[in-house]
Amino acid sequence: STVTDYLAQQIRAALASYPGAPDDFDAAALDPEFQTPNNPEHGDLASNVALKLAKPLRSNPRQIAQHLADALNESADPKRIAAVEVAGPGFLNFRFATAYLYDGVAEILAQGDAYGRAERTGKTAIVEYVSANPTGPLTVGHGRNAVLGDTIANLLDWTGYDVTREYYFNDAGRQMRVLAQSVMARYEALVHPDVQTKTLEGGLVVPESFPEDGYQGDYIQTIAESVRAEHGDDALDRDDAEAFFKAAAVSAIFATIEQTMQRLGIPVGEGGMQYFNEHSLYENGAVWDTVDRLREKGLVYDKDGAVWFATGKLGKVVTNDQGVTEPKDEVLVKSSGEPTYRLPDIPYHLTKLDRGFDKVVDVFGADHIATYPDVVSGVKALGGDVDKIDVLIYQFVTLIRDGQEVKMSTRKATYVTLDELMDEVDEVVREKSEIELTSSAGPDVVRFFFLMLSPNTHLNFDLNQATEASRKNPVFKIQYAHARISSILRKAKEEGLGYEVETVDWTFLGHPSEITLAKLIPSLPSEIASAAEHMAPHHLIEYLRDVASALSAFYRDCRILGEPDEVAQPRLALADATRLVLRNGLTILGISAPERM
RNA sequence: GGUCCGGUAGCUUAGCUGGAUAAAGCGUCGGCCUUCUAAGCCGAAUAUCGUAGGUUCGAGUCCUACCCGGACUGCCA
Secondary structure, eight states, X not given: OHHHHHHHHHHXXXXXXXXXXXXXXXXXXXXXXEEOOSSGGGOSEEEOHHHHHHHHHTSOHHHHHHHHHHHHHHHSOTTTEEEEEEETTTEEEEEEOHHXXXXXXXXXXXXXXXXXXXXXXXXXXXXXXXXXXXXXXXBHHHHHHHHHHHHHHHHHHHTTOEEEEEEEEOOOSHHHHHHHHHHHHHHHHHHOTTSOEEEOTTSOEEETTSOTTOOOOHHHHHHHHHHHHHHTTOGGGSTTHHHHHHHHHHHHHHHHHHHHHHHTTOOOSTTSOEEEETTHHHHTSHHHHHHHHHHHTTOEEXXXXXXXXXXXXXXXXXXXXTSOEEEOOEEXXXXXXXXXTHHHHHHHHHHHHHTTOSEEEEEEEGGGTTTHHHHHHHHHHTTOOGGGEEEEEEOOEEEEEXXXXXXXXXXXXBOOBHHHHHHHHHHHHHHHOSSOOSSOHXXXXXXXXXXXXXXXXXXXXXXXXXXXXXGGOHHHHHHHHHHHHHHHHHHHHHTTOOOOGGGOOGGGOOOHHHHHHHHHGGGHHHHHHHHHHTTOHHHHHHHHHHHHHHHHHHHHHOOXXXXXXHHHHHHXXXXXXXXXXXXXXXXXXXXXXXXXX
């Protein structure tokens, strides 16, 4: 970026005196665009500035480009810019001085583990993710949310934000009562083995008291057993039995969820994930206060026994059969008195803004698409600065087993948990590995799988493919590149080969594979910045794959061990810098960087 | 009905502010282990970028219309 700033300034200077320029042309206001060309013949950096200026300057683009090339070849610092050329319809191609290329590499080595980490900006961000209600273990369906949210939190951290991670949940309401009753029924069967039973559709035998749409998972049985072990056989006789069982279930389930998050690399406990209970917004009156405040602004009215939010007044429209657009209002509180999901989310987001966060990120599944714009307009109507809110909507995950879609339901216990998924991947990879694994492959593969595609893309998680093909999973290719370099570094150390960051002499490097690598690895910081800005972790993955691939070419073409020191040292330094880029990139993704594989 | 996402090689996808020859993995075919890890590398074949218009010096990328697939939604949350 400093190079582009420098070149931009050079270009502005050169255009200040362009012959025949119209009077209203202001070269000082120019902000030229730069890009890295795909084709290496097009130099190290290119600009389309001459093409863009053809019209305002009323001149031929090639002629403008030539003027700029001549001027810059004259004035630009030869320590940085070796040559400026005109190509094609009027592109400017810049070639960097060789020594300048390796400045970026030296910078990586100087910063080490911190390379890619921006200065603290003093700004704060809150990322809300996972947010699964405590009715059962985390499933494959929750995985994409958890991994995307965590990685975005990491990206924001690395771009200089102080990041708070928050888990928003609701442990009140009907589904939680059903959960409690499910545990109670299983407990009843334990303490009264002769209780009257019934057989559910799936074949599960439960007491008559088991609710119609009760939760059938094994974990319910486990919770019932542990309640019995801790509290004996009389728990059903308590006055507060339902609340008691609910609390037991919630705490047991949250313990499981935390274990899974931890295994996935999501920080829990002090400084990690913090929790926000939706119910607190009812207790402190924030929910009904929201309705009142919106009503004062004339944005809430009653109709058909329900409370309506006049989103139509805030710009929401639908197109009817005749192709005419008309305003559309939404229900905030149903005629049953139960709020819709959009209501509590409004005060929740207001609290996030009130807590002073500069950036508020929500990671939502596609089911929120319909409601979140209403939440945002509610927040805005109540004076919240909605520009601070960024919503990442990701498409859902379909689980495929043996070519068949697995329909998942937490109630019917037809789900695959994230733990099961990680176990399965772990096991198969271990089987197929010739060498014993030092780290756990399950979390690495699962995280990678959830991150490798654009969040906008529907994800088919094929269990057979994810496990059977796991040796070919691209995550291993990136990790393998890291392990290879680590191996070279180990051997170099044994042989007494090393380098001093300050005194590396790069002039012996010039092989195309060295140059490609040296040009690629210093863009880690800008890749991180771009991935963070677009909330697109897959951009970082694509980049790391490119780095791994460039490393392969370098590994093939440029030996280190056994070469004369003046060549071996700068090559070792280049390899070490590549290792740091891979490692720091993987760290952001929450994927391990193994030293052996 | 409405909202949103997708439609790029046989399959799964990438393509970030429009740029110079559309990229990767899997699959197929062929080649490479006496030298730093073959979980690797090299080469070959495979693409009317859903369709039709438009904007532009330039469109996979922007605009409009339409077609196909998917998700969500319709005070049942």
